[in-house]
Amino acid sequence: MDAYHQLIATIALIMGTTWAAGINLYATIGVLGFLGLTGNIVLPEQLLVLQNPLVIGAAGLMYVVEFFADKTPGVDTGWDVIHTFIRIPAGVMLAAGAVGEVNPAIVIVAGILGGTISATSHSLKAGSRLMINTSPEPFSNWAASILEDVAVIAGLWTALHYPIIFIGLFIIFILLAIWLLPKAWRGIKALFIRLRQCCLPPQNSTPPGDNVPMQPPLSE
Secondary structure, X not given: OHHHHHHHHHHHHHHHHHHHHHHOHHHHHHHHHHHHHOOOOOOOHHHHHHHOHHXXXXXXXXXXXXXXXXXXXXXXXXXXXXXXXXXXXXHHHHHHHHOOOOOHHHHHHHHHHHHHHHHHHHHHHHHHHHHHOOOOOOHHHHHHHHHHHHHHHHHHHHHHHOHHHHHHHHHHHHHHHHHHHHHHHHHHXXXXXXXXXXXXXXXXXXXXXXXXXXXXXXXX
16 A cells, blocks of 8 residues: 555655646746655655755745746746756656656656657647736736746645546546647747737738830831
8 A cells, every 4th residue: 555655645745846847847847856855755766966055045036036036027938938948858757757766668758758848848838838928018917927837836735635536637637738738839829820910011912013104106
């Protein structure tokens, strides 16, 4: 029974950390490091580095930067573009570290799954933010950012303390992602098409030859 609980806890830790890393990596690292440092959770040996006060401090500093960048229309999209190359690799490393000392093949599988989960949550976050930025007011950005921060902290807490409940919620998230990602992609394509139409000069549909004025016939 202990092995079963350990397996469930490990699965929830992998899913929770990689899902949260795709939304807010620095909050994820900070929460894991703080909980491990204060003894609220026991991190796998490969993740003990997150308890280092320097790591927690750096994560906290970058969280403050992201807190403001994430609530500024336009800046949040640029921030997400840059973090495509940060959150997904971090999800791979967190997943690989969460499985502990096991068969290297299992570590590779965990890393692949972790990267996929991080990419999924990151894509939903970035895509939804891009659509929200079409609204002229900033309040929707603030609301979305605050909800994301709350979801990351609450999701990690649930994954660490109630792993079975989190796994159930995670399955619902995956089903929603399968349904939402194609719709978000179509919405983003339509948005770029509209932007291109607004930026390009209107095309003249009249053939060039039709614009030449007709010359009167020469009198004999």
